[in-house]
Amino acid sequence: MIKVKVKSQSEKSKSVRIDIDHLAKLANLPLTAQEKKTFEKQLTDVLSYISKLNELDTTRVEPIGHITGLENVTRDDETAPSLTRDKVLSSTSRKYNGFFQVKAIFEEQ
Amino acid sequence: MIDLTSLTIKEAVDLLSTKQVKAQELTRTFLERATKLNKKLNCFITISQNVALAQAKKVDGLISDNQKLGPLAGIPLALKDLFSTAGIKTTAGSEVLENYVPVYDATVVSKLKVANAIFIGKTNLDAWGHGGSGENSDFGPTKNPYDLTRVPGGSSSGSAAAVAANLCLTATATDTGGSTRQPASFCNLVGLKPTYGRVSRYGVIAMASSLDTIGHITKTVYDSALILNITAGQDPFDATTSPKSKEFYTKEIASGVKSLKIGIPQEYFAHLDIDIKKLIMEAVKKLESQGAQVFDVSLPHTEYGVATYYIIQPSEVSSNLARYDGIRYSFGRDKFGAEAKRRIILGTFTLSAGYYDAYYLKAMKVRRLIREDFTRVFKNVDVLICPVSPTPPFKLGEKINDPLSMYLSDIYTVNVNLAGVPSLNVPCGFVDNPSTGSGQGLPVGMQIIGPDFSEKLLYQVGYAYEQETKWYQKKPNL
Numbered sequence: 001m002i003k004v005k006v007k008s009q010s011e012k013s014k015s016v017r018i019d020i021d022h023l024a025k026l027a028n029l030p031l032t033a034q035e036k037k038t039f040e041k042q043l044t045d046v047l048s049y050i051s052k053l054n055e056l057d058t059t060r061v062e063p064i065g066h067i068t069g070l071e072n073v074t075r076d077d078e079t080a081p082s083l084t085r086d087k088v089l090s091s092t093s094r095k096y097n098g099f100f101q102v103k104a105i106f107e108e109q
Numbered sequence: 110m111i112d113l114t115s116l117t118i119k120e121a122v123d124l125l126s127t128k129q130v131k132a133q134e135l136t137r138t139f140l141e142r143a144t145k146l147n148k149k150l151n152c153f154i155t156i157s158q159n160v161a162l163a164q165a166k167k168v169d170g171l172i173s174d175n176q177k178l179g180p181l182a183g184i185p186l187a188l189k190d191l192f193s194t195a196g197i198k199t200t201a202g203s204e205v206l207e208n209y210v211p212v213y214d215a216t217v218v219s220k221l222k223v224a225n226a227i228f229i230g231k232t233n234l235d236a237w238g239h240g241g242s243g244e245n246s247d248f249g250p251t252k253n254p255y256d257l258t259r260v261p262g263g264s265s266s267g268s269a270a271a272v273a274a275n276l277c278l279t280a281t282a283t284d285t286g287g288s289t290r291q292p293a294s295f296c297n298l299v300g301l302k303p304t305y306g307r308v309s310r311y312g313v314i315a316m317a318s319s320l321d322t323i324g325h326i327t328k329t330v331y332d333s334a335l336i337l338n339i340t341a342g343q344d345p346f347d348a349t350t351s352p353k354s355k356e357f358y359t360k361e362i363a364s365g366v367k368s369l370k371i372g373i374p375q376e377y378f379a380h381l382d383i384d385i386k387k388l389i390m391e392a393v394k395k396l397e398s399q400g401a402q403v404f405d406v407s408l409p410h411t412e413y414g415v416a417t418y419y420i421i422q423p424s425e426v427s428s429n430l431a432r433y434d435g436i437r438y439s440f441g442r443d444k445f446g447a448e449a450k451r452r453i454i455l456g457t458f459t460l461s462a463g464y465y466d467a468y469y470l471k472a473m474k475v476r477r478l479i480r481e482d483f484t485r486v487f488k489n490v491d492v493l494i495c496p497v498s499p500t501p502p503f504k505l506g507e508k509i510n511d512p513l514s515m516y517l518s519d520i521y522t523v524n525v526n527l528a529g530v531p532s533l534n535v536p537c538g539f540v541d542n543p544s545t546g547s548g549q550g551l552p553v554g555m556q557i558i559g560p561d562f563s564e565k566l567l568y569q570v571g572y573a574y575e576q577e578t579k580w581y582q583k584k585p586n587l
Binding site for chain 1: 211306349351412413415416417419434438443451453458470473474480513516529
């Protein structure tokens, strides 16, 4: 767990807690002890830089959802040829009877 | 005998169509040079020799049978290794996908195939497009052909170095925060970042979906327009592509810049390297002497660009990279390199419960302010001219252990992606190389930025400048 000092609009400092173990778990990302240590320091630097945005008053600004302004983009609901099962399975190393073979999820340990 | 590898696309198309050279001969020449110089430069992750020779044979057949040819018939090009290619390994520069062979083509790849282009190989890059130096590749860094101890820029490192070193006539690229423009500027090349939604992203491995655009790198402005003629347009497989019809970008490219209004955004020059500033202002003077008018303008939220970008981009990266779990294809998440891991953690944090409003939502609000800066300024001027990189190409290893300093090199490019507008990097000269002191200089580029869907205008401006300077003729000594 690390704390980052972040300047808020009123210039008062507040701390942000980064729990790197929790984040690694959320992201399903295996990290070594050394990586955790390095990233903690580097992310602290980046987050304190990012806090620069708090200088701006955005209370009356609408967030931008996306740039294009396009809405409800659909395509015709028609069937079309798609990839064959053999083709889809051609790049996997683990297949069984025309399926992807994966580790069991519900099996008891 | 002319040196075939030093041709532009336009020149090569002429030679091929008048049967002065065969597609197979041209392709073999490039394959040989690519294979030889790849040891020195590390531009390619894969050289697709068999594919290229088969494509060239087909083109020669079409020519000898007087069949209809695509506009790039026989043109050897390279594809950044983020572009899915059916039957050719596509790694994204990462060990996670080290053995992944797609079963379908990206839309841009299909279009280039229909145009009868030749695929020489897949180019090296910062893994997943993460970086501005090429050093984040899991397959080793690419070298800058103008100085082998320096970076070629990134993330389209291999694409830029390959075109600069005459290993192909053009290469595809992507631009999420500068990944096409910055390597083009570091390697004396033309690089287009199109309007968001102008070119289909389908089949190109996603980095940050609200920012990703599909560009390309060429030697000349005309060649860049020629490629956009092919890649632009709506695609039912990418719902963010615009229904606005594409233009014929090479047409009227020589219209000139008479009474064009050029804006010089002051925020982009305030702390700029003095030699780079000099070159850009000389270029602006050249356009002024051709009849353009120059105005000082302001984009007041410029300084918030990098902070906004380094919230939105890692957030979207963490989401896009969540699918690489190794369950169906390739390898697991332990194979991610340091930079990808860093961005996944940062993005997971900025999207996580309790922090979303303070970071992601805040950034999306500032993004609107940044876009409005551009909308406002384009009411008064037609284009903006400004630097692409705050420094010339830097040394390999110089910034790799300091991510924040690497991120800050994106200061002049990310706002364009946040705003969604198009931008064209055009070479504007060379500065002295501080390591050698004399001899070969280091390339500098400038970007010409325009309002949404103004690519045709950007090409006219770039072309007008290029006719007077022809920096592309200054090749690296290899």
